[in-house]
Amino acid sequence: MAYSYDDTNIFARILRGEIPNKTVLETAHTLAFHDINPSAPVHVLVIPKGAYVSFDHFCSAASDAELVDFHRAAAKVCAQMGVSLEAGDGFRAITNAGQHGLQEVPHYHLHIVGGRPMGRMIAKD
Numbered sequence: 001m002a003y004s005y006d007d008t009n010i011f012a013r014i015l016r017g018e019i020p021n022k023t024v025l026e027t028a029h030t031l032a033f034h035d036i037n038p039s040a041p042v043h044v045l046v047i048p049k050g051a052y053v054s055f056d057h058f059c060s061a062a063s064d065a066e067l068v069d070f071h072r073a074a075a076k077v078c079a080q081m082g083v084s085l086e087a088g089d090g091f092r093a094i095t096n097a098g099q100h101g102l103q104e105v106p107h108y109h110l111h112i113v114g115g116r117p118m119g120r121m122i123a124k125d
């Protein structure tokens with residue numbers, strides 16, 4: 001089944017400038033901004049500017065330039081927010097995909113969360 005991107009999703013609207021965001025960093029192919037409902041003292045969303053639904057869509061279909069830009073930007077976000085291993089005590093990078101991953105917004109995004117111990121990774125039930 002082909003990936004189907006819905007350009008009415010909230011992050012597409014943020015990228016079009018229709019909805020404000022608290023930008024942490026912007027590059028040629030990537031935007032990072034604070035989550036509106038943070039789960040930790042640091043909670044930043046890193047998104048590609050391209051129309052990708054999920055991690056697997058992005059990793060399989062994005063150009064090398066987009067892939068490199070995205071990951072370098074994510075590393076800069078960690079440093080800028082003081083949670084990188086060079087600058088701080090670490091973080092968790094999470095991406096949810098689809099129904100089983102409980103993805104709410106169907107535009108690929110990486111959650112960078114930290115600023116406190118993050119607890120167990122996955123509930124067992």
Ligand code: 5GP
Nearest residue numbers: 010021033034035036037096102103104105
């Ligand atoms: P998901 O469940 O898809 O992995 O995560 C979606 C995230 O987007 C949630 O953490 C939610 O708080 C965040 N979010 C939803 N709408 C907005 C918005 O309009 N602005 C920002 N900055 N974050 C949003």
